[in-house]
Amino acid sequence: xxxxxxxxxxxxxxxxxxxxxxxxxxxxxxxxxxxxxxxxxxxxxxxxxxxxxxxxxxxxxxxxxxxxxxxxxxxxxxxxxxxxxxxxxxxxxxxxxxxxxxxxxxxxxxxxxxxxxxxxxxxxxxxxxxxxxxxxxxxxxxxxxxxxxxxxxx
Amino acid sequence: xxxxxxxxxxxxxxxxxxxxxxxxxxxxxxxxxxxxxxxxxxxxxxxxxxxxxxxxxxxxxxxxxxxxxxxxxxxxxxxxxxxxxxxxxxxxxxxxxxxxxxxxxxxxxxxxxxxxxxxxxxxxxxxxxxxxxxxxxxxxxxxxxxxxxxxxxxxxxxxxxxxxxxxxxxxxxxxxxxxxxxxxxx
Numbered sequence: 095x096x097x098x099x100x101x102x103x104x105x106x107x108x109x110x111x112x113x114x115x116x117x118x119x120x121x122x123x124x125x126x127x128x129x130x131x132x133x134x135x136x137x138x139x140x141x142x143x144x145x146x147x148x149x150x151x152x153x154x155x156x157x158x159x160x161x162x163x164x165x166x167x168x169x170x171x172x173x174x175x176x177x178x179x180x181x182x183x184x185x186x187x188x189x190x191x192x193x194x195x196x197x198x199x200x201x202x203x204x205x206x207x208x209x210x211x212x213x214x215x216x217x218x219x220x221x222x223x224x225x226x227x228x229x230x231x232x233x234x235x236x237x238x239x240x241x242x243x244x245x246x247x248x
Numbered sequence: 249x250x251x252x253x254x255x256x257x258x259x260x261x262x263x264x265x266x267x268x269x270x271x272x273x274x275x276x277x278x279x280x281x282x283x284x285x286x287x288x289x290x291x292x293x294x295x296x297x298x299x300x301x302x303x304x305x306x307x308x309x310x311x312x313x314x315x316x317x318x319x320x321x322x323x324x325x326x327x328x329x330x331x332x333x334x335x336x337x338x339x340x341x342x343x344x345x346x347x348x349x350x351x352x353x354x355x356x357x358x359x360x361x362x363x364x365x366x367x368x369x370x371x372x373x374x375x376x377x378x379x380x381x382x383x384x385x386x387x388x389x390x391x392x393x394x395x396x397x398x399x400x401x402x403x404x405x406x407x408x409x410x411x412x413x414x415x416x417x418x419x420x421x422x423x424x425x426x427x428x429x430x431x432x433x434x
Binding site for chain 1: 261264265266267268269270271272274275276277278279281282283286296300303304307308311338339340341364384
């Protein structure tokens with residue numbers, strides 16, 4: 095284990111670098127997601143070493159909500175809703191990577207979505223390791239709550 | 249003397265919030281990969297990593313001082329002990345060894361045997377002895393020490409990823425900055 099602050103210091107530098115080295119927001123998001131994807135993909139590999147196969151996609155999403163989320167954020171997802179058409183809505187009421195950001199009302203960039211985009215990659219990478227391709231979108235709600243929507247691609 | 253610091257390091261580490269080291273290692277790996285993609289010249293990657301480390305060090309020192317309760321060091325020898333036994337332990341969960349002091353006690357080597365940044369990492373042949381994969385650490389040390397009035401230069405002299413026995417950083421004290429308030433400041 096390493097200290098959480100080491101990771102957060104690194105994470106802030108990483109996001110900052112990606113923002114500065116990209117031409118626009120789309121590219122920033124793409125890069126962050128790609129990096130997250132690699133990390134998520136590899137983390138699942140190690141987390142699942144001793145686990146039996148999951149027969150159903152719901153089991154996989156539950157695994158991401160609990161074990162995977164805990165490995166990354168030390169807490170599980172607070173709420174999961176699923177419909178039968180392959181859409182899963184996960185709510186994290188206290189998204190760790192937004193907790194220590196301060197809000198600057200004078201800034202032109204009032205949106206912290208760059209700090210969440212890496213997690214989109216994490217989810218996609220994790221799902222991909224299980225053999226599922228999906229679209230992931232998110233919405234930041236008051237303060238630190240983030241709602242992720244996973245849509246399976248058929 | 250170093251036993252005392254080891255103990256403090258362990259106590260502090262037991263108190264801080266901790267996180268899965270794999271997440272940290274893999275994320276760092278993703279960052280380095282991205283930098284290699286962005287810069288053609290590997291030397292630029294080393295420089296960029298050092299700069300990012302510097303930015304981190306400048307911020308990290310505050311947390312270090314607050315949580316470790318360590319006050320001003322008497323000399324550079326003590327500083328070295330504090331970095332290797334408390335600083336490394338508190339943030340990375342490992343300690344480093346110190347060796348090769350020069351006569352004036354202004355220069356030492358930090359030997360990191362158990363560097364969490366390089367777990368599961370292998371460098372392709374063409375990057376060996378060129379890329380200092382963990383160069384961010386040099387920046388962190390430089391940034392943190394600058395905030396406590398010490399100007400140092402840190403360089404990797406050995407890297408475990410380039411087939412050497414361990415990772416070794418040379419730290420040279422260049423100047424102790426005056427902490428007197430500037431003229432006209434009160």
